[in-house]
Amino acid sequence: MGKVIVLTGAGGVLCSTLAIALAKQGHKIAVLDLRKEAADVVADQINISGGTAIGVKANVLEKDSLIQAKNEVNKVFGSCDILINGAGGNHPLGTTSNPFLTEEDLNNTVEGFKTFFDLDPEGIQFVFNLNFIGTLLPTQIFAKDMVGKKGCSILNISSMNAFTPLTKIPAYSGAKAAVSNFTQWLAVHFSKVGIRVNALAPGFFLTEQNRTLLTNEDGSLTQRGQQIIDQTPMGRYGKPEDLISSTLYLCDEASSFVTGVVLPIDGGFAAYSGV
Known part of the structure; x- marks a missing residue:
C-alpha cells in the first residue's frame, strides 16, 4: 500500500523529479511549493500519468502556512x-565576487563587487533561514504525524559543500553543513519513536538557480563550470534522475536500519583531492 509523501520545494527541477518517481511507486504525493502554480504543474503531470498527487502552496519559513498545508494534506x-x-x-x-581576497579587492569600487567584508547580514540570514529553518519547521509540523507509526522517515537535502565548503558561497556552505548536522541530531532524537532521518548531499546538478553561473548562453561552460567538471572524477554534472535510486532506497523499508546518514551523490567530487 502506498505511503503519503510530502515534498517541499517540489516545484523545482530536482524535487519534482523525485515526486514523479515516487508517484510511480504507488505513493500519494503532496507537492508543496511556495509557488502554487509550480506545485500544480507537477501534481497534474503525476495525475495525468496515472499517479495520485495534489499541489499545495506552502512557505517553509512560516509555521501557519505549513500548518494550513498539513491540514490540506x-x-x-x-x-x-x-x-x-x-x-x-x-x-x-x-556570495563574494572572488574566491580569494586580495589587497586590491579592498579598493575595488565596481558596482556590485563584494568582498567578505561587504557580505550583507540580511542576505546571509535569508540563506540560513531558507535552508536550515526551512528544514526544521516542516519537520516540526509534519513529523508529528509519524510518531508511533511504522515505516516513517524524513529525507533532508544537504549538499556536498557541507563536507568541504566551496569558494564564494560561505552562507550556503554553512547552511548546508547545518542541515547535515541537524540530520544526524534528528536521527538520534527520533530514534525511539520509529522515525528514520537521512539526507542526500547532491554534487553539481544544473538547475535554473545555477545555470547562468555554470554555463554560457551558448551552452559552453563558464570558468567556474569548467573548474567543477575538472574536479569531478566522473566528468559531468549530475542529472535529476541520478537522485532517484538513493531516494527510493532511503524512503523504503529496505533501509530500515539506516538513519543519520548523509549520502553524497556527486560523481566523486568530495572524494577527489585534485591530484
Whole structure:
C-alpha cells in the first residue's frame, strides 16, 4: 500500500523529479511549493500519468502556512508517512565576487563587487533561514504525524559543500553543513519513536538557480563550470534522475536500519583531492 509523501520545494527541477518517481511507486504525493502554480504543474503531470498527487502552496519559513498545508494534506490523503525537505537555495547577497581576497579587492569600487567584508547580514540570514529553518519547521509540523507509526522517515537535502565548503558561497556552505548536522541530531532524537532521518548531499546538478553561473548562453561552460567538471572524477554534472535510486532506497523499508546518514551523490567530487 502506498505511503503519503510530502515534498517541499517540489516545484523545482530536482524535487519534482523525485515526486514523479515516487508517484510511480504507488505513493500519494503532496507537492508543496511556495509557488502554487509550480506545485500544480507537477501534481497534474503525476495525475495525468496515472499517479495520485495534489499541489499545495506552502512557505517553509512560516509555521501557519505549513500548518494550513498539513491540514490540506491530511484532509485529502491522511497523515504523512514520509517528508522530503527539498526547499533551499542561495542568495547573491551571501556570495563574494572572488574566491580569494586580495589587497586590491579592498579598493575595488565596481558596482556590485563584494568582498567578505561587504557580505550583507540580511542576505546571509535569508540563506540560513531558507535552508536550515526551512528544514526544521516542516519537520516540526509534519513529523508529528509519524510518531508511533511504522515505516516513517524524513529525507533532508544537504549538499556536498557541507563536507568541504566551496569558494564564494560561505552562507550556503554553512547552511548546508547545518542541515547535515541537524540530520544526524534528528536521527538520534527520533530514534525511539520509529522515525528514520537521512539526507542526500547532491554534487553539481544544473538547475535554473545555477545555470547562468555554470554555463554560457551558448551552452559552453563558464570558468567556474569548467573548474567543477575538472574536479569531478566522473566528468559531468549530475542529472535529476541520478537522485532517484538513493531516494527510493532511503524512503523504503529496505533501509530500515539506516538513519543519520548523509549520502553524497556527486560523481566523486568530495572524494577527489585534485591530484
